[in-house]
Amino acid sequence: MRVRDLMTENPATCTPDTEIPEVARLMAEHDCGVVPVVRDGNRVAGVVTDRDITIRVVARDEIPNTVRVAEVMTEDPVTVSADADVDEAIRTLTEKRLRRVMVTDEHGGIVGVVAQADLARHADPETVGEVVGRVSEPTPTASETTRA
Incomplete structure (x- = not known):
């Protein structure tokens, strides 16, 4: 089975210049927690997640309509080909x-x-359990990785 057989097609996208409230609206309209960031037409430049907005905008008391996606997105995200095996x-x-x-x-x-x-x-089920378990393992926080 190929990735294209399982994926959600034609996701909502934004550009690095998109303001955060617009991305939040896209997430609400499309019931998703991630929006791919594109440039040069449709090429993937990054991703912005609901967590990015929470941690990098809301938690820092930023004014959302003054923040652009480029300031909070993860650049060069991991991708997989539509023709790749599941x-x-x-x-x-x-x-x-x-x-x-x-x-x-x-x-x-x-x-x-x-x-x-x-x-x-x-x-x-065994593979699903492995994926969920591995992905769900806690990662060290910034303060934990900088302790002497």
Whole structure:
């Protein structure tokens, strides 16, 4: 089975210049927690998540309509080809500890998003448990990694 068979197609996208309230509206309208950031047409430049908005805007008392996506997005996100085997997507999510990955065409253009839940519907229960367990492991906070 290929990633294209499981992915959510044609996700809502934004550009690095998009203001945060517009991205939040896109997330609400499309019932999603991630919006791919594109430039040069449809090429993936990054991603912005609801967590990015919470941690990098709200928690810092920033005024949302003064913040652009470029200031909070994760640049150069991990991607997987739409033609890749589902097992490759599972490995990518597990190794990189991701909940979702951007799906691209042969030119690097965004064509979809595949999430843990998409894979869970088609993978064996043991594999699903491994992916969820690995991705859900806590990561050290900034203060924990800078302690002497």
